[in-house]
Amino acid sequence: MRIDVISAIPKLLESPFNHSILQRAQDKGILQVEVHDLRDFGVGKSRQIDDYQYGGGAGMVMMIEPILRCIDHLKAERKYDEVIFLTPDGITFDQSKANYLSLKKNIILLCGHYKGIDERLRKNVITSEISIGDYVLSGGELGAAVVVDAIGRLLPGVLNDETSALTDSFQDGLLAPPVYTRPADFNGWKVPDVLLSGNDRNIEEWRSQKSLERTKKRRPDLF
Numbered sequence: 001m002r003i004d005v006i007s008a009i010p011k012l013l014e015s016p017f018n019h020s021i022l023q024r025a026q027d028k029g030i031l032q033v034e035v036h037d038l039r040d041f042g043v044g045k046s047r048q049i050d051d052y053q054y055g056g057g058a059g060m061v062m063m064i065e066p067i068l069r070c071i072d073h074l075k076a077e078r079k080y081d082e083v084i085f086l087t088p089d090g091i092t093f094d095q096s097k098a099n100y101l102s103l104k105k106n107i108i109l110l111c112g113h114y115k116g117i118d119e120r121l122r123k124n125v126i127t128s129e130i131s132i133g134d135y136v137l138s139g140g141e142l143g144a145a146v147v148v149d150a151i152g153r154l155l156p157g158v159l160n161d162e163t164s165a166l167t168d169s170f171q172d173g174l175l176a177p178p179v180y181t182r183p184a185d186f187n188g189w190k191v192p193d194v195l196l197s198g199n200d201r202n203i204e205e206w207r208s209q210k211s212l213e214r215t216k217k218r219r220p221d222l223f
Contacts, residue, residue, distance in 0.1 A: 002031075002078070003032070003106075004034050004080075004107070005144050007037065007038060008038045008049055008062075008113050009113075009141060012141040013141050016145035016148070016149065017148065028157060028158070036070055036074070038062075038067065041073070043065055048066075050113070053115060061116065061118055064117075064118045067121055071108060080108050082101065082127050083107075083127045084108065084127065084129065084147075086143040086144050087117075088135070089129070089131065090128075090129030092132075093131065095171060098150040098154060109140075110140070172211075174211045175211060175219060
């Protein structure tokens with residue numbers, strides 16, 4: 001899978017994409033992530049990428065030309081399944097969306113800045129829009145990092161145990177159950193006996209029940 005990220009501040013993404021699981025995915029050749037500096041496609045000697053908005057008002061708007069030049073440059077090299085804009089007013093990103101995108105071959109993520117991008121791009125070029133929550137960040141880079149991480153860990157061969165991602169919270173519409181590790185007794189805090197029993201059926205029943213209880217308590221909106 002390949003993900004191309006278009007950013008006005010590409011250095012913000014150097015760390016998220018070069019450590020831990022994402023680094024492993026790229027080292028294995030399972031995932032390719034490329035970050036493109038939007039200013040390389042800017043207008044004029046100053047490589048301008050933003051301008052004042054028509055009608056007046058505070059805040060700048062990302063211009064059509066640099067973004068379209070960059071997207072056209074990428075599309076000349078390969079076909080893309082999605083051109084996604086990271087924006088606060090996009091559809092809220094969730095596990096089902098991550099699952100869906102993990103099945104794609106090539107994706108472009110466009111990081112928003114300022115007051116956003118010229119609306120004509122949203123109507124004619126962008127195929128979908130994503131928000132990682134109901135709040136505003138200084139740019140779409142952190143949102144892009146979240147999306148890439150959520151997608152990357154789902155790709156076959158990235159996690160050491162491929163079944164791990166299947167038991168994460170939200171994969172079945174519920175929160176994951178409590179988890180424990182050694183020692184079995186620490187300062188009098190004990191691991192539930194059922195998890196030490198070796199009875200797989202009882203353990204799975206316990207986990208299912210705890211998953212339901214935790215979801216009802218913490219996220220009743222998921223029911």
